[in-house]
Amino acid sequence: MDNKKYRVLFFDSGIGGLSVYQETMKHNDIIPSYLFDNLHFPYGIQPDDVVIETVVKLLKNFTERYLTDLIVIACNTASTVALQYVRENVRIPVVGVVPAVKPAAQISVNKVIGLLATPATVRRPYTMELIDRFASDCMVLKIGSSELVEIAERKMMGLPYDRKIIGQVLREWCEGNLVPDTVVLGCTHFPHLRKEIQEVLPYAKLIDSGDAIARRVGYLLKELQNNHIPSVEMENSDNIITLNEAVAFCTDGSKITSCLQQGFSGFGFKRVEVFKV
Numbered sequence: 001m002d003n004k005k006y007r008v009l010f011f012d013s014g015i016g017g018l019s020v021y022q023e024t025m026k027h028n029d030i031i032p033s034y035l036f037d038n039l040h041f042p043y044g045i046q047p048d049d050v051v052i053e054t055v056v057k058l059l060k061n062f063t064e065r066y067l068t069d070l071i072v073i074a075c076n077t078a079s080t081v082a083l084q085y086v087r088e089n090v091r092i093p094v095v096g097v098v099p100a101v102k103p104a105a106q107i108s109v110n111k112v113i114g115l116l117a118t119p120a121t122v123r124r125p126y127t128m129e130l131i132d133r134f135a136s137d138c139m140v141l142k143i144g145s146s147e148l149v150e151i152a153e154r155k156m157m158g159l160p161y162d163r164k165i166i167g168q169v170l171r172e173w174c175e176g177n178l179v180p181d182t183v184v185l186g187c188t189h190f191p192h193l194r195k196e197i198q199e200v201l202p203y204a205k206l207i208d209s210g211d212a213i214a215r216r217v218g219y220l221l222k223e224l225q226n227n228h229i230p231s232v233e234m235e236n237s238d239n240i241i242t243l244n245e246a247v248a249f250c251t252d253g254s255k256i257t258s259c260l261q262q263g264f265s266g267f268g269f270k271r272v273e274v275f276k277v
């Protein structure tokens with residue numbers, strides 16, 4: 001078995017995927033890159049066809065230009081609609097993130113679960129199927145919010161944000177008889193607000209998919225290492241760029257600010273560059 005370091009690309013509309021990246025880095029020795037589509041951010045209010053087309057195009061182009069062994073779509077909103085199309089268009093393993101409904105249903109005692117995600121994710125057929133399949137014995141209350149996504153972005157960039165909004169968004173889960181004892185953070189931006197959300201919902205158990213994704217990545221990297229999954233032989237490999245350090249890429253260079261650069265450097269990225277298709 002060699003000690004090859006694999007190159008893993010994390011993808012999201014914004015900084016949310018860094019929560020998945022962080023969990024993955026705890027357990028795996030990899031060379032990460034991070035691509036975020038700040039041109040179309042937030043995905044939670046975009047039509048499905050725009051998300052599918054954009055995500056497929058970006059990931060296909062990125063993996064043709066930069067040597068990549070595995071992709072993590074670290075975005076529930078993109079995974080719940082575009083995962084199968086990405087898999088059809090790239091030749092490397094793709095891991096998607098979907099709301100952690102199954103573990104939430106297993107640990108909920110009062111059988112009332114809250115699903116906190118983007119407006120798109122809470123209405124997706126994929127999400128409904130997850131609930132029917134794994135949480136049919138539970139009442140699943142849903143809140144779709146892009147305001148919390150924006151707040152998470154501001155927090156990560158060290159910009160001021162209004163904490164009161166978090167309480168307002170979650171108000172219906174704080175009072176009355178139907179209060180969830182378990183809340184699924186079904187958007188990768190929300191673990192960045194875990195402390196603030198927990199303050200508003202002190203009795204709820206907050207669940208996200210970060211740890212499960214980290215373990216899935218670890219499993220697939222072992223499969224690659226043991227040649228159970230063929231590593232892709234890159235055609236035109238002379239033209240492909242090999243990154244040997246953590247670099248972040250965004251789709252709208254006009255939004256690269258010093259706050260953004262600093263935010264990413266806090267997560268170990270050397271720089272933020274523009275990626276143009």
Ligand code: DGL
Nearest residue numbers: 016042043044076077188
């Ligand atoms: N972080 C994303 C998710 O997991 C999407 C946020 C957005 O762009 O609306 O759903």
